[in-house]
Amino acid sequence: xxxxxxxxxxxxxxxxxxxxxxxxxxxxxxxxxxxxxxxxxxxxxxxxxxxxxxxxxxxxxxxxxxxxxxxxxxxxxxxxxxxxxxxxxxxxxxxxxxxxxxxxxxxxxxxxxxxxxxxxxxxxxxxxxxxxxxxxxxxxxxxxxxxxxxxxxxxxxxxxxxxxxxxxxxxxxxxxxxxxxxxxxxxxxxxxxxxxxxxxxxxxxxxxxxxxxxxxxxxxxxxxxxxxxxxxxxxxxxxxxxxxxxxxxxxxxxxxxxxxxxxxxxxxxxxxxxxxxxxxxxxxxxxxxxxxxxxxxxxxxxxxxxxxxxxxxxxxxxxxxxxxxxxxxxxxxxxxxxxxxxxxxxxxxxxxxxxxxxxxxxxxxxxxxxxxxxxxxxxxxxxxxxxxxxxxxxxxxxxxxxx
Numbered sequence: 001x002x003x004x005x006x007x008x009x010x011x012x013x014x015x016x017x018x019x020x021x022x023x024x025x026x027x028x029x030x031x032x033x034x035x036x037x038x039x040x041x042x043x044x045x046x047x048x049x050x051x052x053x054x055x056x057x058x059x060x061x062x063x064x065x066x067x068x069x070x071x072x073x074x075x076x077x078x079x080x081x082x083x084x085x086x087x088x089x090x091x092x093x094x095x096x097x098x099x100x101x102x103x104x105x106x107x108x109x110x111x112x113x114x115x116x117x118x119x120x121x122x123x124x125x126x127x128x129x130x131x132x133x134x135x136x137x138x139x140x141x142x143x144x145x146x147x148x149x150x151x152x153x154x155x156x157x158x159x160x161x162x163x164x165x166x167x168x169x170x171x172x173x174x175x176x177x178x179x180x181x182x183x184x185x186x187x188x189x190x191x192x193x194x195x196x197x198x199x200x201x202x203x204x205x206x207x208x209x210x211x212x213x214x215x216x217x218x219x220x221x222x223x224x225x226x227x228x229x230x231x232x233x234x235x236x237x238x239x240x241x242x243x244x245x246x247x248x249x250x251x252x253x254x255x256x257x258x259x260x261x262x263x264x265x266x267x268x269x270x271x272x273x274x275x276x277x278x279x280x281x282x283x284x285x286x287x288x289x290x291x292x293x294x295x296x297x298x299x300x301x302x303x304x305x306x307x308x309x310x311x312x313x314x315x316x317x318x319x320x321x322x323x324x325x326x327x328x329x330x331x332x333x334x335x336x337x338x339x340x341x342x343x344x345x346x347x348x349x350x351x352x353x354x355x356x357x358x359x360x361x362x363x364x365x366x367x368x369x370x371x372x373x374x375x376x377x378x379x380x381x382x383x384x385x386x387x388x389x390x391x392x393x394x395x396x397x398x399x400x401x402x403x
Contacts, residue, residue: 026073026075026076026077027076027077027103027104027296028076028077028078028079028100028101028102028103029076029077029078029079029102029103029104029105029106029292030078030079030081030093030097030100030102030104030105030106030127031044031047031048031065031078031079031080031081031106031108032081032082032083032090032093032094032097032105032106032107032108032112032116033081033082033083033108033109033112034082034083034085034090034108034109034111034112034240035082035083035084035085035109035240035243035244036082036084036085036244037243037244038266038269038270038352038353038354038355039133039243039264039266039281040108040109040133041353041354042266042281042282042285042354042355042356042359043108043132043133043281043282043284043285043288044108044285045282045285045354045359046132046281046282046283046284046285046286046287046288046289047106047132047285047286047288047289047292048062048065048066048285048289049285049286049289049360049361050285050286050289050290050292050293050361050373051076051289051292051293053361053366053369054293054366054369054370055075055366056073056075056076056293057071057073057074057075057076057078058074061073061074065078065080068080068082079096079097079100079102081093081096081097083111083112085240085243085244087111087115090111090112090115091115093112094112094115094116094119095119097127098119098120098127102127103127103128103296104127104128104129104130104292104295104296105127105128105129105130106130106131106132106288106289106292107129107130107131107132107155108131108132108133108285109133109134109240110133110134110135110136110137110140110142110187110188110189111187111240113129113131113134113137113140113142113155114140114141114142114188116129117129117141117142117150117153118141120150120152121150126150126152127152128152128153128154128292128295128302129150129152129153129154129155130154130155130288130291130292130295130302131153131154131155131156131288132155132156132158132284132285132287132288133158133281133284134155134156134157134158134189135157135158135159135160135189135192135193135238136157136188136189136192136193137149137155137157137307139188139189139192140188140189141188143307144390144394145390145391145393145394146306146307146309146382146386146390147306147307147382147386147387147390148387148390148391148394149307151302151303152302152303153302154291154295154302154305154307155287155288155291155307155308156284156287156288156307156308156309156310157307157308157309157310158278158280158281158284158309158310159278159309159310159311160193160196160238160263160277160278161277161278161311161313162193162196162197162199162200162263162277163196163200163203164276164277164313165197165200165235165261165263165276165277166179166197166200166201166204166206166235167200167204168261168274168276168315168333169201169206169233169235169261169274170204171330171332171333171336172233172259172274172329172330172333173232173233176206176232176233177206177207177232178206178207178208178209178229178230178231178232179201179206179207179208179209179231179232179233179234179235180208180209180210180211180223180226180227180229180231180233180234180235181194181197181198181208181209181210181211181234181235181236181237182210182211182212182213182219182222182223182226182234182236182242182249183210183211183212183213183236183237183239184212184213184214184239184240184241184242185212185214186214187239187240187241189237189238189239190237190238190239190241190242191237192237193237193238193239193263194210194237196237197235197237198210209226209229209230209231211223211225211226213241215241216241216244216245216248218241219241219245219248219249219252220248220252223249223252223253223256224252227256227258231258232258233258233259233260233261234249234253234258234259234260234261235260235261235262235263236249236262236263237263238263238264246260246262246267246270246271246272247270247271249271250270250271250272250273250321250324251271253273253325254321254324254325257325257326257327258325258327259273259274259321259322259325259327260272260273260321260325261273261274261275261276262274262275262276262277263275263276263277263278264277264278264279264281265277265279265314265315265316265338265339265355265356266281266316266350266355266356267316268316268317268318268321268339268341268355269316269318269341269346269350269351269352269355271318271321272318272321273317273318273321273322273325273327273329274315274316274317274318274329274333275315275316275317275318276313276314276315276316277313277314278310278311278312278313278314279312279313279314279338279356280310280312280356280358281356282354282356282358282359283310283312283358284310286361287308287310287376290373290376290377291305291377293373294373294374294377299370299374299377300374300377304381304382305377305380305381305382306380306381306382306386308380314338315333315336315337315338316337316338316339316340316341316350316355317329317333317334317337317340317341318340318341319340319341319342320341320342320343320344338357339357
């Protein structure tokens with residue numbers, strides 16, 4: 001009942017907000033998130049920090065955005081949308097943004113990016129799309145290769161180092177034999193992530209047990225089933241269900257006395273015992289913001305810029321979760337951590353709201369910032385050679401599949 005009520009409120013909000021006046025000299029953008037999580041908050045903050053650094057909104061206007069409200073600003077209009085992890089609502093908010101004639105979409109997460117790209121793929125004059133927090137843009141059908149993509153689409157792919165994440169489980173317990181994975185079959189990032197985790201674990205000699213979930217309410221039974229199959233720890237691919245259910249999983253694993261491993265360090269603040277994996281979610285939003293600013297300033301043609309790929313590994317440990325689960329953390333693993341949470345407090349300044357160590361832009365003059373940002377974007381420029389090579393790789397893959 002609560003979920004239905006929240007969905008109704010979200011749908012009414014989309015209808016009730018008055019249309020923003022279109023101004024040829026003042027861009028209108030849509031910031032769209034699939035759900036609520038620390039990762040999505042970090043990525044959104046990164047993008048908004050860049051826009052603010054370039055003067056697109058002031059402190060007072062930023063405060064409006066930080067409250068999750070739409071902005072009719074002096075230099076830019078922003079439609080602020082969140083689907084509440086509900087796919088029908090995500091479809092509605094993309095349609096709403098297109099109906100309002102937005103100039104660009106800043107999109108966080110795979111699900112909404114898929115919807116937006118599919119909705120705009122055949123439009124004659126689509127808005128620019130810049131995405132972040134997308135782990136598998138090619139598996140998800142958003143693009144075929146970094147330079148083989150819809151001409152109005154750009155963004156950043158975070159690289160999840162699955163093999164390194166699984167290897168940390170052996171650093172915790174060199175004798176670990178059986179691990180559990182919970183998969184959401186309806187989410188491509190979860191399916192592809194589960195395959196990668198399973199492959200990495202089996203390469204290290206572990207046995208993998210898998211359970212599937214469709215909704216958050218399935219997590220209890222899935223965890224119980226895996227424990228009954230003798231798993232010694234859980235590690236799960238990213239999905240909207242896992243993002244919203246990590247705290248519940250922390251409670252469940254405490255009941256069964258096994259650790260919960262996460263694949264983003266910020267998962268430690270959600271209750272994961274050890275979280276090892278991609279460690280620059282804030283930076284993904286920064287890249288997204290750079291692309292948008294350069295696009296709006298006419299400094300780049302988004303069709304000529306490849307999809308960025310970021311690799312950044314880190315480890316965080318939640319000693320509070322470990323204590324509740326009765327799990328010992330070796331000193332050698334503690335020494336490797338970027339931050340450790342004990343009694344609810346981080347050792348390196350990370351907070352529950354902003355659970356990474358770096359969550360602000362470096363202070364610099366705007367011209368220096370612009371030069372630095374354009375230099376970074378220039379490294380992403382697609383060349384004819386890159387395009388030809390990527391097309392050849394795609395054709396080779398198709399040929400192998402036909403065989």
